[in-house]
Amino acid sequence: MKALKPLLMSGKEVLPLVEGGKGIAVSNGQSSGAWAAAGGVGTFSGVNADTYDADGNPVPQVYRTRTRRERHEELIAYGIQGGITQARIAHETSNGQGRLHVNVLWEMGGAEPILEGILEGAKGLVHGVTCGAGMPYRVAEIAVRHGIYYYPIVSSARAFRALWLRAYNKHADLLGGVVYEDPWLAGGHNGLSNSEDPQTPEDPYPRVAALRQMMNSFGLSQTPIIMAGGVWWLSEWEHWLDNPEIGPVAFQFGTRPLLTQESPISDAWKRKLLTLQPGDVYLNRFSPTGFYSSAVRNPFLEDLRLRSERQVAFATEPVGELTEEFAIGPRGRPVYLTRADKEHAEGWMTQGFTTALKTPDTTLVFVTPENARAILKDQVDCMGCLSACAFSNWSQNEEGTTGRRADPRSFCIQKTLQNISHSEDCEHQLMFAGHNAYRFAQDPWYRDGFVPSVKQLVDRIATGQ
Numbered sequence: 001m002k003a004l005k006p007l008l009m010s011g012k013e014v015l016p017l018v019e020g021g022k023g024i025a026v027s028n029g030q031s032s033g034a035w036a037a038a039g040g041v042g043t044f045s046g047v048n049a050d051t052y053d054a055d056g057n058p059v060p061q062v063y064r065t066r067t068r069r070e071r072h073e074e075l076i077a078y079g080i081q082g083g084i085t086q087a088r089i090a091h092e093t094s095n096g097q098g099r100l101h102v103n104v105l106w107e108m109g110g111a112e113p114i115l116e117g118i119l120e121g122a123k124g125l126v127h128g129v130t131c132g133a134g135m136p137y138r139v140a141e142i143a144v145r146h147g148i149y150y151y152p153i154v155s156s157a158r159a160f161r162a163l164w165l166r167a168y169n170k171h172a173d174l175l176g177g178v179v180y181e182d183p184w185l186a187g188g189h190n191g192l193s194n195s196e197d198p199q200t201p202e203d204p205y206p207r208v209a210a211l212r213q214m215m216n217s218f219g220l221s222q223t224p225i226i227m228a229g230g231v232w233w234l235s236e237w238e239h240w241l242d243n244p245e246i247g248p249v250a251f252q253f254g255t256r257p258l259l260t261q262e263s264p265i266s267d268a269w270k271r272k273l274l275t276l277q278p279g280d281v282y283l284n285r286f287s288p289t290g291f292y293s294s295a296v297r298n299p300f301l302e303d304l305r306l307r308s309e310r311q312v313a314f315a316t317e318p319v320g321e322l323t324e325e326f327a328i329g330p331r332g333r334p335v336y337l338t339r340a341d342k343e344h345a346e347g348w349m350t351q352g353f354t355t356a357l358k359t360p361d362t363t364l365v366f367v368t369p370e371n372a373r374a375i376l377k378d379q380v381d382c383m384g385c386l387s388a389c390a391f392s393n394w395s396q397n398e399e400g401t402t403g404r405r406a407d408p409r410s411f412c413i414q415k416t417l418q419n420i421s422h423s424e425d426c427e428h429q430l431m432f433a434g435h436n437a438y439r440f441a442q443d444p445w446y447r448d449g450f451v452p453s454v455k456q457l458v459d460r461i462a463t464g465q
Helices: 029-037 068-094 111-121 139-146 157-166 168-174 204-217 234-240 267-273 299-309 339-350 369-380 413-421 435-442 444-449 454-462
Strands: 007-009 012-014 017-019 041-045 099-105 128-132 149-154 178-181 188-190 225-228 249-253 281-284 292-296 311-313 324-328 333-337 355-358 363-367
Touching (some): 068 099, 068 111, 099 111, 111 139, 128 139, 128 178, 139 149, 139 168, 149 157, 157 204, 234 249, 281 299, 281 435, 299 363, 333 339, 355 369, 363 369
Parallel strands (some): 017 041, 017 249, 099 128, 178 225, 225 249
Antiparallel strands (some): 007 012, 281 292, 324 333
């Protein structure tokens, strides 16, 4: 394979290898600092990052106030404190090597004050900010205020064009790079547009070439593109190196750093990664963000899938084919279903799914009373971890609500990501991963459960494999 050439990123020549920033407590200061120490770009998560007690144990993020708005302020305070903590750890661990970036999601609750707070409290320790999950127009202004580089995450040339014309053209000097995240293969939330088929992946090469062509037209020919999603062996991407159609390029790894000695995820999660098979990671649309996301098939996702299948349309008055009366709720209030759907509903009731919950789409989903209580409690306990949440109907606007009914077909993403990050349970929680995660089981390097250090992984990747 062609030798990897150093690339200028965030003001320093580094290996063109970037650690992808994964969410709650999964990319932390230890893992990102080790990646930077190996000569690449380490990325710690600024999404509800951990702080620690005197014994080095993560401090549980417990919400003590009564209202969603008050809990939202608690969440912001936790996020700032945790981000500063992880920035300091990353800085110390890096030994002054590589570069350190913080990753935030634009659609997370309190994204702007959290990012501002982290950068102010960790002044001089962070060299760049990576931001996706939405259209982060204002991230450039924040980065410029703090004198660091910014790296928007996009999944198409069209998305970058909108960002450039609206905001980034005013702050071109600190645009450190553009992350192209493959919307079919990347882990976590994916940037599929309504015009793209989730079942028909597209080759990233022409999409990235189109992005480069557009960037060149804006005078950004030397600004790197960071390819994210689906990257495993660099030997499979050799034709991208020294290629004028692609230009300066780096490669981002999100899933592979999970299986390292410095990775903070549980041993159960690491063992699970070594067993995955093709198809075990799949695109779904259960996330309360409304985005598609890629996660590992497990009982948690299976429950969500089956919950949505136990769903029927209803009306409050007879209309069209919705003529069959059906009683719901403790008071037995009548709604009207089609004849076939009434038979389905009665069948689900006999299986124990006796509670019907209304959705924003004038449908009912049938769950057990136990699940109904858990769903309603999670909705009530909402702390505003997203800018807008379909599950709880929270919004960080003045009204504090999306204006729609809370959606029981979704879930509390903050709760499950905190649980999987701080326990051994990876079967009954949301487990994000890229679609190439099955390659852990196929890659001979991981034979017999081998777990490398971050340095060993970076060195291995640099060889092409």
